[in-house]
Amino acid sequence: MAKKAPRRTAERILEVTLDLFNRFGEPNVSTTLISAELNISPGNLYYHYPAKDELINSLFDRYERSLGELLNASDGVRDVEDAWFFMHSLFELIWQYRFLYRDLNDLLSKNRRLETHFQWVLKNKTRAIKAMLDGMGRAGADALAGADRGIQQPGELTRKGDRAWRSGPRSPTSANTRSMPPA
Secondary structure, three states: OOOOOOHHHHHHHHHHHHHHHHHHOHHHHHHHHHHHHHHHOOOHHHOOOOOHHHHHHHHHHHHHHHHHHHHHHHOOOOOOOHHHHHHHHHHHHHHHHHHHHHHHHHHHHHOOHHHHHHHHHHHHHHHHHHHHHHHHHHHHOOHHEEEEEEOOHHHHHHHHHHHHHHHOOOOOOOOOOOOOOOO
């Protein structure tokens, strides 16, 4: 059996931090808890990430890169199957970084960089949804034309989806996690 290449400590820190933030919420996770979960000293954690905001910003940068790649694919949506796959992929990515949405007001009030970059996220989600709907319309998928009649702005669709996701059911196994709705 081939041995796995060891992961770098900084990468492991981000993976564990993302998991803890998603499970318990960013305000409830301390750097001490992160280092204890990794079985590393707090000094080792601070060597890689001198402050909790550095962890948050690094995770947000990952989210922003992945989201940018995904949203650029919205121009290629031409039919209902493509739209379903695009929206499914979008909400999977949001789910992967759900702590950002769970504690959004708190995070934005404490982190100016995050606040300005999150505005970019919302603008690009709006642009992508509009591009997706326009592409489907150009391709003759008029069956969806009635689906967006109650929505005045494409961003409203994104906000409604985000709001519905955030208020979704909690997992029966833990009061601190949310489960994905059934497919």
